[in-house]
Amino acid sequence: MLELIFVSFFFVVIFKVTLILNFMVLFFLYLIFMMFDDGIYLIKLALVALSFWLIIMMFMSINFYDYKSLLSSMFIMVLILLEICFYSDSLLFFYLGFEMSVIPVFLIIFGWGYHSNRLEASIYMLSYTVLFSLPLLVMIMMLNKNMLLTNMIVMYMFFCAFLVKVPMFGVHLWLPRAHVEAPVFGSMILAGVMLKLGGYGIIKLSLILGDVLLKFSSYIIIYSMMGSFYLSLICFLQSDVKMLIAYSSIVHMGVVLSGLLTMREICLNSSMFLMVGHGLCSSGLFYSMGLGYNRLHSRSLLVSKGLLNLIPLFSLYWFMFCSSNLSFPPCLSFAGELGLFIGVASWNYNMFMLIIVVNLFSSMYSIFLYSFVQHGESIQSYSFKMLNIKELMTMSLHWIPLNILILTLKIMCWY
Template identity: 35%
Template structure:
């Protein structure tokens, strides 16, 4: 564990002390090295935990998410390079340091075996994200987006803290393997219902559940590219991972708790897919699509079967890579056309043909085309939900149909049609951008060959 966390923390002095010319090269190369090192965690094991210490341990649920978070740090740096081109050097250094500062907390949140440490690192990721959005966002509304993010997260996580403390007084420990053994079984009394609700709400806001999702489109639209990638690929997964961890402790989940959440999640998948069909803002469209996908993850996590956990786990990883890639592509469009409005930035395929190929690949993975891992995940989740209750097939089927519709709408609007007259000259796509897209799509394509690496099951 430490052989990844210590080099990650050492990236900070590297970013602050590197010579100006070598700053980007050093930090990106070093973080790529850490990402390559972290691949060892994917080695399957039949033990419940790998590298178990007093405070951290890696099991089949956390190892794919840990590798994903290490993999995305160099990609975020590569994506931000053009965005920060004209900034003074101290601001560049602070930006890179802020990105690096989130990383140890995310690694801790995914690998810790202590509920209190999990809560602290879960909350600590908020501060660097907030700095990224409010300091480097594009529009003047970035402050209100930051306030939305802050208050949604803080209000929802206060009950979580109180419940964790009461759990500690009941059981005498917050060590997750111990809590799994003691199993504080929930009765249908009001106190147990409320504590179950408090445990889930914080993660539902982070995931986000439809109805608690209002902070997400605002935060995504205002954030710089690295902030969007961080939010879509990692912080949303913290919510999904937290739900999985907590529902394992809460067996059996009360019907009064699970029915409203599953209904909201599936209805949300349907509603946000419909909202995507009438979006004019490209970043907003991709943000809403994340809500729709995470709705399936939430519904699957709550019904607590092996199949549904596997499906939720497999969906989280490809969704992280796909949505991150879509945000990068949206950013390349924005840098050339200076507009995120779909009508003003359309017909770009003749101008940037290779970018059109990346758009096509990202859109196909987003709409779960066979044989991508997205499809395996969606089919697994649909099967699990259908076995739990047959009528859910109507909601999940319609949601996946709408997903395909809005993805094709996004692809056709950005790539096809006549180029607007105001786009007279655009710079060519750079090697850096193509490398960035390649590093996103390669893991997605390789995982098709061995999806059990990320299935969450030994």
């Protein structure tokens, strides 16, 4: 699949956004036709296809009068680095793609962010990622020298890079700040693909250090599930729509982290379902929030309420995305969360009640989000732009694959 990486470099020199989108759609179809293998190769194909699809959605989220060739270069650079990270078999090249993929996101937040605190938020994100990923480079060198890792503290230090990227509760503070300051397309790639690097890294290293990781993972599984429960309560305290969606992403990825570390077959497959489903759902939610922000110029729940009276079609898409966020069938996330909850409960039956509580509250804050944004008395908007065809198509292209993929789960069953 090196041809994809090489051809992606030529996207940078194309200045017409229509040509870039046409080429990327063709290569996305090429990736779909290549999904005939199994194992770790299938994970690479699925995550690179998700990256292609969300980069296409990012291009469609830009107003054409705001289009700049520099912004296009940032998108393509993110795509190339994600391809290097996902496709590389060498741990060193994986580390380079894993680290360098933060740089274009840093530049997107700093260059196209909304508020004056975007520099602080982008440096916050970069500091977290670089600081906690340095032990990973040490671990890669130790593995190349065939050194055994048997100390629990050492293992936790080495996996900090992935725990921060997921992110796990306690080291998640960079993500809400980055989302608040990022533009709409920055939040789409940040929640859609960048968080999946942590899950993919755990899968990749668990194939090498599976026995050692399983020995020391019980504390992280319990801590991550309790963190998901706590953050689901935090969602009810948010008045910022973007902050609420950001915290909901951490809740879902915490469930993915707990399931992956159980090393159960059903969890390994279901983690892919939930990661792909969450990538499409969270990207669609951030895009829908951006459409509302462009019209109301506020992300507050109190200002945004009453959209059902203003744009009923927009409220329909909000309902579909919020129902997908609470993993309502036929959403792909439904298959993922069901398998992960079954796997974690079979790992330890004492987790059953905690799983029920996490599932309950993660459903309730999605209903809370939809109710507060769409219902209630709307503000007096004297100049209100309706949805156009491009915006409706972008939201549809998020929602359709999210609910169609559940019919073909076999193409993502890699284990």
